Amino acid sequence: MRALICRDWGDIDTLEMADIAVPEPGPGQVLLDIVASSANFADSIMVAGNYQTKPDFPFSPGLEGAGRVAKLGPGVEHLQVGDAVMAKLAHGGFAEHAVAEAAETWPLFDGMDFGIGAAFAVAYLSAHVAIRWQGRLEAGETLLVLGAAGGSGLAAVEIGKAMGARVIGAASSAEKLRAVLEHGADEAVNYVVRNLKDQVLALTDGQGADVCFDPVGGPLFDSALSSLGWGGRFVHFGFVAGVPQVPANRLLVKHRSALGSSLRYFQARRPDQLTQSMAELADYYAQGTLKPIISHRFPLEQGVEALRLLTERRAIGKVVVDVAPE
Ligand SMILES: NC(=O)c1ccc[n+]([C@@H]2O[C@H](COP(=O)([O-])OP(=O)(O)OC[C@H]3O[C@@H](n4cnc5c(N)ncnc54)[C@H](OP(=O)(O)O)[C@@H]3O)[C@@H](O)[C@H]2O)c1
Known part of the structure; x- marks a missing residue:
């Protein structure tokens, strides 16, 4: 099968196209014919050898994909060959076929095409887990989203609104702030040109936000933590x-809390809550509340360019x- 592969730890430019063997699904797994995949920032971290998991070489990056079920591994009962699905993957989405855990493979929602399916599972599920279960966001509270025009950031903005919160989206450029507002944020602030804490406190009458969703970290953290009010929950996401x-x-x-949230590890520990997260997201999607943005598309051969948009901070959604x- 055609695949974009990693033969050694390094820069995304070291990835190359190759013909490699089609993987076999094991117990509880399915083989997928991948129609579309999407780029996640974590792909570049994995290729560099700095991710939580380190696949054997050669491997294909790609943490999610959408396509059709091609083969069932032993013990898989809730999926059928030919089903149109989206899946969260350990890796391997940048290839014509990939193996997924059946428990992390979901039928496409009604009206969802393969492109949207490929862009949905990681961003929306992980953001939902972080905000709903870790941040414990309540309707009427204020959610501050950093990196709000990124893949997980825009998902967090939409989920916060769907949950009835007031959402302040924070990002680095006027173009990104426009996207954040278009996706429903009540306010958008630029954390490059002005201090983040001052802007959040000004918008909340000095009270601060209740929950901060942070996929960014780094130097912004200090100001973001100070943006939280009494009882605020800071969710470290990336x-x-x-x-x-x-x-x-x-x-x-x-009385603030600092919390971690990881979709990868949550799935193993809290499968019931993950199922509930997907059900709540399906409801929001059916209501038209979630509208994933696909800002760019590339063919598989140009998968490196897809990843580069993220590493160079140029992607929106x-x-x-x-x-x-198909
Ligand atoms: N915990 C989990 O379950 C989970 C799940 C998925 C992803 N993640 C993590 O979340 C993080 C974001 O992933 P993503 O796929 O949403 O990424 P993304 O689409 O590239 O978004 C990241 C955002 O971070 C901001 N940013 C600030 N400094 C940056 C820098 N030096 N380089 C690149 N971007 C920078 C950018 O917005 P501005 O330019 O506006 O600042 C960008 O939009 C990654 O660390 C990923 O591993 C965690």
């Missing part, structure tokens, strides 16, 4: 700009890789 250190003294006085369009 570290594209570096891993921050949490100063415990700044949690104590305002999701970037789809068309593997074998």
Whole structure:
């Protein structure tokens, strides 16, 4: 099968197209004919050898994909060959076929095409888990979303609105702020030109936000933590700009919490809550509340360009890789 593959840890430019063997689904797994995949920032982290998991070489990156079920592994009962599905993958989405856990493979929602399906599972499920189960966001509260025009950021904005919160989206350019507002944020602030905390406190009459969803980390963390009010919940989601250190003294006085959230590990520990997350997302999608943006599409051969848009901070929403369009 055609695949974009990684033969050694390094830059995304070291990825190359190759013909490799079609994988076999094991117990509880399915083989998918991939129609489309999408780029996640974590793909570049995995290729660099800095991700939580390190696949054997050669492997294909790609943490999600949409397509049709081609083969069932032993013990899989709730899917049929030919089903149109989206799946969260350990890796391997940038290839014509990929193996997925059946428990992490879901039928496409009504009206959802393969491109949207390829862009949905990781961003929306992980953002929902972070906001709903870790952040415990309540209707009427204020959600601050950093990197709000990114793949997971825009998903967080839409989920926050769907849950009845007031959403402040924060990003780095006027174009990104426009996208954040178009996707339903109540306010959008630029954290490059003005201090984040000052802007959030000004928008909340000095009260601060209740929940912060942070896929960015790095130098922004200090100001973001200070943007949280009494009882605020800071959800560490990703570290594209570096891993921050949490100063415990700044949690104590305002009864703030710092929490971690990882879709990969949540699935293993809380499968029932993950099922509930997908059901709630399906309802929001059916109501028309969730409208994933695909800002760019590339054929599989140009998958590196899809990843580069993310590493160079130029993507808005999701970037789809068309593997074998139907
Ligand atoms: N915990 C989980 O379950 C989970 C699930 C999925 C992803 N993640 C993590 O979340 C993070 C974001 O993933 P994503 O796929 O949403 O990425 P993305 O689409 O590229 O969005 C990341 C956003 O971060 C901002 N950013 C700030 N500094 C940056 C820098 N130095 N380089 C690149 N972007 C920078 C950018 O917005 P501005 O330019 O506006 O600042 C960008 O829009 C990654 O670390 C990923 O591993 C975690």
